[in-house]
Amino acid sequence: MSQVNRRLFAASVLTAALGIAAAASPGFAQQGMSQDQMMKMKQSNMDRAKKGHLVACYGINAAGRNDCAVGAHSCAGQATQARDPNSFVLVPAGDCEKIDGGKLKAG
Amino acid sequence: MATPRAAGCRCEATIPASAGIGLRLPHHQAFRDQRPAIAWIEAHSENYLSGPAFAELLAIRNDYPVSLHSVGLSLGAAEGLDRRHLARLKELVRRIEPGLISEHLAWGAVDHAFLADLLPLPLTEESLAIVARHVLRAQDALGQRILIENPATYLQFRHSTIPEPEFLAALVERTGCGLILDINNIIVSAGNHGWDAEAYLGRLPRAAIGEFHLAGHRQRETEIGMLRIDTHDQPVAADVWALFEVALRRFGPRPTLIEWDQAIPSLDILLAEAARAARRLALLGLGGENADAA
Amino acid sequence: MPTLHEFQRRFRAALTAASGDDLADIVQGEGAVARLAVYRNNVLGTLSAALGLNFPATACLVGADFFAAAAARFIVASPPRSADLHEYDEAFPAFLATQPGITARPYIAAVAALEWAVAQALHAPLAPALGAARLAALAPEAQAALRFRAHPSLRLMTTSGPARAIWEAVLQPDEALRARNLAAIDLAAPGETLAVLRVGGTIALHPLAPAAFAFAQALADGETLAEALARVPPQSAAAWLGAFLAQGFFATASLRRPI
Known part of the structure; x- marks a missing residue:
């Protein structure tokens, strides 16, 4: 396509697109809706x-996730903190069980 | 109900020496719909950097003076201030025009890891130099004096050389910053370290106090006895009200914030707490300056 | 005596109980363990909560216990780089993909990757969508040279597997419908090229044909309309551009080159 035709094609696409957009949502025609x-x-x-x-x-x-309070979790018992997160392995046990029936795929 | 303003007209920025409440996300709609009769609000800056929250704060700002209270600048971080965060705060300040800006005597970042808590500083000459440098830089960037809040702490360090009130006084002297006197934090720290809370008040520079904070806390039984934990999830405790009254007699009235961040109650409960503070401001705030002149 | 920087490095390491360092030699008085525990609990609690707010569907998929354990590991390995916890953290989906139990369930990490885009779209700045009147009034040469700027909330991404279907199913508030939709998920379904954006305070997900996706990407990258059209089947161009405009993909358009 030549440069001129490219420009004309782009303009015609935009014009058609604006019409399609206005038909899809009538308020689109308004500036800055x-x-x-x-x-x-x-x-x-x-x-x-x-x-x-x-x-x-x-x-x-x-929820304010950036706050200056020490949360209620700081009142939690020592036991939670003493547990080393690397010392045990959990298996996912939520909604995924409704998807794959709790069965691990091979591999 | 507060008087509704003409569209596009923003109320003035100055924070009056009366009771205010913390603006919390669950109450935004109520603020827009009901325009509660409270003199001013304080928002945690880092919760208002995201698009929708910022837009809501901007709208609420039309009707209320706003104080911006930050938790993420990490003024005590040895590695320096986070430039991007300072720039974002600067933009927030430019758009919101807060009547007060504040942060904490604490640190939260090291090796570019932000640890999401107000961590305790050893109070040494080195810390003082670092915090002062950062306060000056922040004030310069934000274009106004900032208030530094005394922290709630759970441990102290053997190599600290400067007691906390003297540290804060020195910071004021070096930087021209102001102070937020968090009455609840004094009670929490005093309980955790065996300080005399009233004596602490007496060692602070009167002219620097720009705001009071009031909040609730919890007590937790540990192997070393009771620790007080700054939870911000309770009504203000009786000993905090009592120390507040001492502070009012000593320093006079200042903007006083009810800070309730966790287990957020209804707006009515917050306003009732603010009313309790307002009554004491009215009764005891007068005469603070006269006592000074005596 | 440690410098402040050395102290802060040590304190950070001590925040992990597993480090075994309770700072007892530098803490005044008794009870270093109990005192430090307040900070440990608070850091872990705050950051776990932040992750849970950015990845709620993932948390539902794996369950609360697994999510808490994975979050705790992630917090140690990869603490926030920013004080704004809305931004925590882009690296979590990739981290999750390495966890035992997830390696055999890649769809969970795929949902987490989609959630990251959703969360960032929700927090993006507000901006009105581009209006038609200005564009229609331009001369044809100008129209061809237009560069569109994406709406701040627009994210164009490729998902693997049925991540979008799973995300929609998990976040369905109606219990019965949720169970039914979850059971109907076909794990062998192919991934999609997707536009994610915030519209009217909620999230819209638009699966796009690969060529339409490439077109949207080219426009969002700041190519001129004429340049972007070079990669589009001509018969589809107007319909696709019309759909992008109607759905609010763009916030502004200008004739200036992006900086």
């Missing part, structure tokens, strides 16, 4: 519970 606003048009009630759960899992609203 926030993602939040765009999302609101599509979000259903069912999503809201899932979103809240996700946000909580990653500590977005609930």
